[in-house]
Amino acid sequence: MKKSSAIAIGVMALFAAGNLQAATQADFEKSQADAKAATAEARSLGFEWRDTGKMLKKAASAAAKGEFDTAIKLANTAKAQSDAAVAQAHTQAKQWRNSVPK
Amino acid sequence: MKKTTAALILGMGVAFIAGAAQASPQDDLKAYQAYFTKKFPDVPYKDYVNGVYSLDKASREQWESIEEFPPYEINIEEGEDLWNEPFANGKGYADCFPSYKNGLRADYPYFDTASGQVKTLELAINECRELNGEKPLKWKTGGMVSISSYLSYLSRGQKINVKIPNAAAAAAYEKGKRHYYSKRGQLNFSCANCHVDSSGSKVRADLLSPGLGQVSHFPVYRSKWGGMGTLHRRYGGCNKQVRAKPFKAQSEEYRNLEYFHTYMSNGLEWNGPGVRK
Numbered sequence: 001m002k003k004s005s006a007i008a009i010g011v012m013a014l015f016a017a018g019n020l021q022a023a024t025q026a027d028f029e030k031s032q033a034d035a036k037a038a039t040a041e042a043r044s045l046g047f048e049w050r051d052t053g054k055m056l057k058k059a060a061s062a063a064a065k066g067e068f069d070t071a072i073k074l075a076n077t078a079k080a081q082s083d084a085a086v087a088q089a090h091t092q093a094k095q096w097r098n099s100v101p102k
Numbered sequence: 103m104k105k106t107t108a109a110l111i112l113g114m115g116v117a118f119i120a121g122a123a124q125a126s127p128q129d130d131l132k133a134y135q136a137y138f139t140k141k142f143p144d145v146p147y148k149d150y151v152n153g154v155y156s157l158d159k160a161s162r163e164q165w166e167s168i169e170e171f172p173p174y175e176i177n178i179e180e181g182e183d184l185w186n187e188p189f190a191n192g193k194g195y196a197d198c199f200p201s202y203k204n205g206l207r208a209d210y211p212y213f214d215t216a217s218g219q220v221k222t223l224e225l226a227i228n229e230c231r232e233l234n235g236e237k238p239l240k241w242k243t244g245g246m247v248s249i250s251s252y253l254s255y256l257s258r259g260q261k262i263n264v265k266i267p268n269a270a271a272a273a274a275y276e277k278g279k280r281h282y283y284s285k286r287g288q289l290n291f292s293c294a295n296c297h298v299d300s301s302g303s304k305v306r307a308d309l310l311s312p313g314l315g316q317v318s319h320f321p322v323y324r325s326k327w328g329g330m331g332t333l334h335r336r337y338g339g340c341n342k343q344v345r346a347k348p349f350k351a352q353s354e355e356y357r358n359l360e361y362f363h364t365y366m367s368n369g370l371e372w373n374g375p376g377v378r379k
Contacts (some may be wrong), residue, residue: 041166046281046355049288081288092284099283099294100130101137 023068031075032059038082045089052078054084127266127275127365134366138196138314142302150315151373157302158309165377166223173323174375175250177330181252184245189234191355195249198230206342207250207257207372211264213271220274220357223250224332241351242335250321250332254374262318262372264365278362281355287346293363308379317364317378326379333360 035056042048059074125133139147142157149156150342155165172315185202188194199206209222221229224246228238266272282293297313304310320333325336334356338348349355 028360043347046349047286050342050345050347051288053347088285088290091285096280096283096285096292099292099298100125100279101133101298102125 208260287344
């Protein structure tokens with residue numbers, strides 16, 4: 001193998017190793033905080049979705065068992081749903097009147 | 103042009119534009135009624151209070167046979183017993199509602215200007231209890247539903263006649279209207295998507311009932327519940343079905359929704375309690 005190729009592979013391997021580092025409690029807490037903030041905003045607008053609360057609880061349970069990858073995935077899904085709920089609230093604020101029979 | 107004339111013309115112009123931007127409740131009602139009478143020209147107007155049974159002959163026949171021995175009868179009887187049972191202080195519901203036999207159901211919902219909120223029948227029942235030192239009843243099932251069934255039964259045939267007496271009431275109506283027409287939940291549906299746009303269509307095995315006349319038969323025995331429930335119980339279920347987090351029964355959100363929703367059936371008759379699939 002060429003030296004440059006070996007170096008390239010070595011660098012890529014280091015990158016991969018960095019990305020495969022196990023998720024931590026701190027990582028989860030960041031995801032959880034972001035998800036909770038988004039859900040709180042959706043709630044304040046009256047547009048919270050049905051399942052985000054449950055997801056956050058499941059995320060916390062997984063984190064308590066040290067299953068941080070699962071916990072972060074759940075928290076991130078909750079955040080994504082709540083972000084969508086907030087966007088829905090803002091869109092509907094502008095558009096709801098369009099549906100009223102004239 | 104004189105300053106005052108110019109100001110007057112400008113003011114009238116602004117008022118005209120503002121008026122054109124927001125329809126009045128009366129205009130809303132006319133448009134809502136016209137939508138359904140155009141969509142379902144063969145439905146006799148009074149029959150809208152029977153929901154899907156005004157649209158589908160086969161399910162109407164099943165429903166009529168259920169109505170011969172309706173499952174809510176036991177709740178009417180229980181409701182009458184609960185109504186007549188005195189409170190610990192010796193008083194009773196009749197002291198809060200002396201003319202209840204005239205059709206109490208038809209007095210609700212109404213906008214209470216003093217407290218600045220919509221008052222529903224269930225809210226008034228619990229207010230009476232608390233006024234007399236009694237614990238409030240649960241909102242969606244149990245004794246509350248039986249009392250509501252009894253009062254609804256006594257009010258059968260009364261006209262739905264929700265009033266909007268002032269600007270604060272109009273604001274509550276507008277909030278209810280906004281909930282009704284706003285898409286919500288992960289499935290992104292509004293009340294109107296199902297009960298206006300898709301009324302008469304099927305969602306899986308069920309027909310979607312028209313919004314016109316929809317509140318008249320509550321409280322309702324639903325086969326799906328295997329029991330009775332209030333309008334707000336159904337609101338919560340509908341919100342959950344579109345994967346929106348439900349509001350609490352008798353929350354301001356649902357009382358405003360009930361206010362708008364009931365106004366949209368003004369002129370039709372109260373016919374509760376009812377039976378539905």
